[in-house]
Amino acid sequence: MPIIPVMSREAMRNTALxxxxxxxxxxxxxxxxxxxASDGGLAxxxxxxxxxxxxxxxxxxxxxxAAAVGMIxxxxxxxxxxxxxxxxxxxxxxxxxxxxxxxxxxxAPSQVTIMLAIEGVLAAVVMVLLTHRxxxxxxxxxxxxxxxxxxxxxxPRGLFTPGALACVAAxxxxxxxxxxxxxxxxxxxxxxxGASAAxxxxxxxxxxxxxxxxxxRKDPPVDPVLTAMLGMGVLAMVSPVTISMLHSxxxxxxxTGSLFRLGxxxxxxxxxxxxxxxxxxLGWAGAHTHSPARQAPSSAV
Numbered sequence: 001m002p003i004i005p006v007m008s009r010e011a012m013r014n015t016a017l018x019x020x021x022x023x024x025x026x027x028x029x030x031x032x033x034x035x036x037a038s039d040g041g042l043a044x045x046x047x048x049x050x051x052x053x054x055x056x057x058x059x060x061x062x063x064x065x066a067a068a069v070g071m072i073x074x075x076x077x078x079x080x081x082x083x084x085x086x087x088x089x090x091x092x093x094x095x096x097x098x099x100x101x102x103x104x105x106x107x108a109p110s111q112v113t114i115m116l117a118i119e120g121v122l123a124a125v126v127m128v129l130l131t132h133r134x135x136x137x138x139x140x141x142x143x144x145x146x147x148x149x150x151x152x153x154x155x156p157r158g159l160f161t162p163g164a165l166a167c168v169a170a171x172x173x174x175x176x177x178x179x180x181x182x183x184x185x186x187x188x189x190x191x192x193x194g195a196s197a198a199x200x201x202x203x204x205x206x207x208x209x210x211x212x213x214x215x216x217r218k219d220p221p222v223d224p225v226l227t228a229m230l231g232m233g234v235l236a237m238v239s240p241v242t243i244s245m246l247h248s249x250x251x252x253x254x255x256t257g258s259l260f261r262l263g264x265x266x267x268x269x270x271x272x273x274x275x276x277x278x279x280x281x282l283g284w285a286g287a288h289t290h291s292p293a294r295q296a297p298s299s300a301v
Contacts, residue, residue, distance in 0.1 A: 013077050020069055020085050025092035028065040031058045032096040043098035043106045045266055047115040059122075062093045062268075066275075067130055074137040080279045082134045083225075087275030091192050094268035099186040100243075101254045101264070109243065109250045116240035119267035124233020127274055131229050132156045156226055163213035163222045170209040171231025175202035179235065179262055179273075186264040194261075195269045198235065199277020200284070202228045207285035224282060232274035236267050 035044040035055055046059030066089035074082025103112045158164055175198035183194030206228035213222050239262040243250050246260045253259040265273075 009077065013081065016073060016077070016081075016085065017088075020088045024065055024069055025089050028062045028089045029092035029096040031061050032093055034058060037098070037106045039106050041102075041106060042096075043102035045097050045103070045116070045119060045268070047119050048098065048103055048107060048112060062089065063126055063130070065089050067133070070130065070134045071137055074134045079135055079137075080283070082137065083131060083275050083279050086130060086134070087272050087277075090268055090275060091272035094192050094266070094272045095188045097188075097266060097268045099188065099191070099264075100266055101186045101259065103266075104243075104250050104254060113240045113244045116266060117237055120233070120236035120238070120240060120270070123236045123267040123271050124230065127229045127233050127271055128156055128159070128226055131225060131275070135225070156223075158223065159226060159230060161222070163210070164227050166213060167206045167209045167222050167224060167227035168231045168234065171202035171206040171228040172234045174205040175199065175232055176235050176238075176262060177201070179239075179265065183261045183264050186259075191265050191269040192272050195265055195273020196277040197273070198270075199228075199232060199273045199275070200281040201277075202231050202274070203278035203281025204285040205281075206231065206278075207282050211285075224285075225278065228278045228281070229274055232270055232278070235262065236265075236270035239263055239265055239270070 032044065033042065035042075035046075035049040035051065035058060037043045037048070038050050044055070046055040046062075049055045066086040069089050070082040070086035072082075073085035098106075100112075100116070103116075159168070178201035179194050179198035182197040183190060185191075203224070206224040210222040210224040210227065242260045243263040246263075247253045250259065
């Protein structure tokens with residue numbers, strides 16, 4: 001018998017979604033508005049502002065808010081809701097963070113690309129660790145299982161096996177192509193939408209590659225959730241570098257509208273897109289694949 005009646009669970013899920021969209025998310029986004037650029041404007045990120053310490057505090061606050069939402073949602077509604085709920089919080093932070101073209105106008109382009117790349121590394125770590133932690137939260141509707149075999153390590157493992165690396169590469173390629181295809185402008189709605197489309201593609205292809213990689217083999221199943229997250233994390237790290245690699249004068253490229261599209265997304269965009277899009281992509285692919293990986297706890301999304 002379900003711990004939470006179906007009707008009550010749906011009502012609670014909808015209430016939680018409203019709170020994430022209209023309360024917790026705006027609170028996290030509002031924290032970003034405390035940051036200021038060197039010119040006093042709002043073209044900021046946690047590492048690109050005139051107060052690095054405050055920027056780190058704001059970044060940690062956003063991560064903690066997303067983690068709290070994710071853990072509560074996972075506990076009562078399952079891992080899919082938890083990951084997406086955390087993504088909604090990151091999306092609000094993204095909406096209030098600086099557009100990449102504005103960052104390049106207000107700060108030296110070389111500094112922008114370096115700081116955004118560092119943020120990308122941090123974003124990759126946060127996405128993987130947070131997602132892994134959410135998969136350890138026991139869903140209220142699942143039966144209790146205290147056996148030693150059922151316990152998973154607090155630290156993600158198996159992300160660097162050949163099969164896992166193939167999934168990461170596939171997720172990065174699919175996500176990068178979709179972000180390039182969809183993102184035409186640095187406007188915040190466009191950036192989050194492009195990153196979410198990238199997350200859908202990354203999740204779907206990671207699930208398909210995972211199914212084909214583990215089929216008929218004795219190797220442990222590859223986790224498509226974490227490999228897709230790591231693939232999106234790779235994009236968060238690489239996308240700022242494309243600005244300096246492909247454009248000798250980024251400001252001129254902005255004026256002509258020719259800035260490489262992956263460079264239009266900042267770390268909050270990638271985090272929001274990954275956590276909103278990957279569960280959707282996994283769900284789509286899961287309807288057409290049957291593999292041991294789909295039975296893994298983190299694949300329950």
